Amino acid sequence: MKEYTDYSLLNHNTFGMDVKAKRYVEYDNEEELKAIIPTLSGEVLHIGGGSNLLFKGDFDGTVLHSAIKGIEELSGTQLSTFNFQLSTSEVLVRVGAGEVWDDFVAWAVDHGYGGVENLSLIPGEVGASAVQNIGAYGVEAKDVIALVEAMDLSNGQKRVFRTEECCYAYRQSIFKNELKGKYAITYVTYRLQKQPVLKLDYGNLKAVLEKNSQLSTVNCQLSIAQVRQAIIDIRNAKLPDPKVQGNAGSFFMNPVVSREKFLSIQKDYPQMPFYEVEGGVKIPAGWMIDQCGWKGKSLGRAAVHDKQALVLVNLGGATSDEILTLCHTICKDVKEKFGIDIHPEVNFI
Numbered sequence: 001m002k003e004y005t006d007y008s009l010l011n012h013n014t015f016g017m018d019v020k021a022k023r024y025v026e027y028d029n030e031e032e033l034k035a036i037i038p039t040l041s042g043e044v045l046h047i048g049g050g051s052n053l054l055f056k057g058d059f060d061g062t063v064l065h066s067a068i069k070g071i072e073e074l075s076g077t078q079l080s081t082f083n084f085q086l087s088t089s090e091v092l093v094r095v096g097a098g099e100v101w102d103d104f105v106a107w108a109v110d111h112g113y114g115g116v117e118n119l120s121l122i123p124g125e126v127g128a129s130a131v132q133n134i135g136a137y138g139v140e141a142k143d144v145i146a147l148v149e150a151m152d153l154s155n156g157q158k159r160v161f162r163t164e165e166c167c168y169a170y171r172q173s174i175f176k177n178e179l180k181g182k183y184a185i186t187y188v189t190y191r192l193q194k195q196p197v198l199k200l201d202y203g204n205l206k207a208v209l210e211k212n213s214q215l216s217t218v219n220c221q222l223s224i225a226q227v228r229q230a231i232i233d234i235r236n237a238k239l240p241d242p243k244v245q246g247n248a249g250s251f252f253m254n255p256v257v258s259r260e261k262f263l264s265i266q267k268d269y270p271q272m273p274f275y276e277v278e279g280g281v282k283i284p285a286g287w288m289i290d291q292c293g294w295k296g297k298s299l300g301r302a303a304v305h306d307k308q309a310l311v312l313v314n315l316g317g318a319t320s321d322e323i324l325t326l327c328h329t330i331c332k333d334v335k336e337k338f339g340i341d342i343h344p345e346v347n348f349i
């Protein structure tokens with residue numbers, strides 16, 4: 001366990017905000033977390049890799065961070081403990097919340113287990129994958145999560161959440177809503193496939209694989225390792241590396257609008273990309289921000305990334321106020337041009 005006071009969070013938020021936590025505690029296992037809980041007072045913030053946070057200033061409370069590690073394939077009695085129904089082509093993998101998400105994806109791909117390859121290179125940690133319901137290239141964490149183990153931060157009791165209890169939706173879960181701040185996730189168990197079924201329908205994924213001349217030559221034998229590599233190539237080409245330029249990935253969520261609203265906008269913008277989803281039509285916020293002329297533009301030391309307008313970047317030394325001003329200006333412009341409210345995906349602390 002590590003514990004510090006007046007601790008700099010610079011290395012714990014990918015936006016690169018140099019703020020301090022009054023108390024910072026990193027625990028290595030559930031027993032340590034249980035022992036910390038009675039000592040908590042005041043505000044508590046549980047962080048993962050800090051890739052979805054914008055600190056507005058110092059945090060006058062306790063920041064908790066999990067260093068629970070381990071990637072373990074479940075078998076025998078462990079399966080019956082959790083009462084899992086498992087088909088012969090499936091495997092269950094229990095992962096510590098403090099594992100780096102992409103290390104787990106690399107592990108799965110190395111073992112030939114399919115399901116998470118489309119989520120390659122998403123920054124952050126395993127615990128946060130279950131809170132944020134991370135998603136990319138046609139796959140969401142909820143598609144592979146079998147259960148989530150968590151500890152109640154009010155009394156140290158453990159609770160196991162079945163996927164259906166997590167109320168997953170696009171970038172949403174019970175842990176971001178009704179139970180926000182109430183539980184610390186300790187382990188997530190994923191259901192992976194020994195005979196992977198590839199999902200290649202999103203955007204330019206197939207085109208990139210074809211360009212790598214893999215799809216045409218091996219077609220059905222395309223491996224999850226090749227898909228992982230293509231996703232890594234796409235992300236590296238489009239998204240800024242937080243180690244080089246502070247950012248938190250997508251800054252906004254893609255809004256879902258009614259069919260009527262979508263059709264009225266489509267009349268003026270026939271080229272507008274869109275996805276049919278439950279409850280309406282999803283329009284990429286990045287496309288709308290781009291149409292507003294914001295791509296590559298800056299306001300003070302905060303800017304809109306020049307290859308993906310959904311991402312706001314810290315040009316170096318930006319204050320949270322500068323980022324928030326840019327955020328509000330963009331929201332206003334999108335509302336004026338399209339009549340649509342867009343909302344940040346990033347959590348403001």
Ligand code: EPU
Pocket residue numbers: 135136137138202203239248249250251252253254273284285286287290295307308309310345
């Ligand atoms: N587009 C533009 N201009 C832009 C950005 C996008 O015209 O500046 C267009 C693209 O050409 C495309 C459409 O908008 O037709 C969608 O763009 P993209 O495929 O890049 O995906 P996105 O909807 O902008 C979402 C996720 C990303 C994820 C990608 C791929 C959210 C909030 N973001 O972005 O997730 O990688 O899809 O699945 O849903 C993240 O969460 O940090 C993240 C990067």
